[in-house]
Amino acid sequence: MNKIDIRTVNVVQYVQPLREGGSLPAIVKADDDFLYVLKFRGAGQGKKALISEFIGGELARAIGLRVPELVFANLDDSFSKTEPDEEIQDLLKFSVGLNLGLHYLSSAITYDPLVTTVDAQTASKVVLLDSIISNIDRTAKNTNLLIWNKQLWIIDNGASFYFHHNWPLWESHLTRTFPLIKDHVLLQQATALDQAKEEITTAITPQIIEDIITNIPEDWLVNDTDSLTPAQMRAAYTAYLNAKLTMIDALVKEAKDAR
Template structure:
């Protein structure tokens, strides 16, 4: 059977519903032309395009690993979309975000994960810790878990703080081979006791070819804004960064971090 080509749907944003005043990026719930609600991440907010690229790549790596992530779609914001918005801050954000943005399917009724309330098994915890070590996600801590519980299942959201190497572009190769020291702050670290199994399962699916497929989803129009280089050179940096990280021993790194827990 022929393998399905990896792709994302594109929707048109037709209605701004409400802002989600979390952090500095000011995402929002919007309605699209397919009648679904989405959490829209704006290209004109915070870290802008870099955050959208990290969100896309991090989310699709998680999905490839079998973890639950809301559907990610490209979302077009029309130039006229923000003209009737009374809030000047939101109006400016909409104007700065005309064109192609990123959105995640909205999970109505989902609640923020609380490690004191919801138990996570060692297998799942280990997979998530492996993921965040791989994509260098600094933002899955007890203070901000970036996980939701929806219909008694754990869903991963907000990977925009991953791949932080692209904020210091010149040192990407050095950073690609560096252990992820901040895994010590991961909210699920105490329960990540099955790292060997998680490592084996992840490496069976997160191959150099899968990395290329995921990075190929990033639109050229985003990449061209990152550096004065050909788009394919920039895309290749993301591929090589993640491919290089496969050479690291996440099992040992996590076990060492767990030994420092009191």
């Protein structure tokens, strides 16, 4: 089994902000000459959103869904000094260090359920994955899915794992299902949930989970307001994912009932 291999790049140019994102991500150019959508550590949900984005994206990739390459992206303090927009200036100032970049899919369009049909197996895998990671943000109002080269691509998992915003109570989430799956944009097309379950439980091994959690940058796990150490947080994410996989039959039933 291949260990996941996340590249680290340096941002060399701030190209433009993406105003449609609440956290004001931006298109940037890195020193590998590629463009990335950069998610900033200094944005609203901070480093926790980057952790959710990273874990969710790499799990999606592990189960065979299409995800733009994720990279760790170093941002130095020179960009805030030349940025005229005060809001962006502050964001850049608070985001010096390691951020998360998603390979920019040029000319991709937002997935529209009224225009594009997704095959049942893909839809079912996305629905079940979002149940596992408790992703509250894949609704018709905000699909966080792209169509690129006529294929469905998964982006924006930053609203997942919401238990990590309140660490003292995280263990109470271990046995919960995910009722909000009723609002999932792909739920009606997810008619192959049993097959998707088999694929997911085969693909997401304890080793895959360990590899992903091990690759979270230590710096992202350090917050003055958190009661857990970085090692305890890694253990919590690992326990959470393993717990969800052991109760995947309940998640399948919940999604079927909601559909």
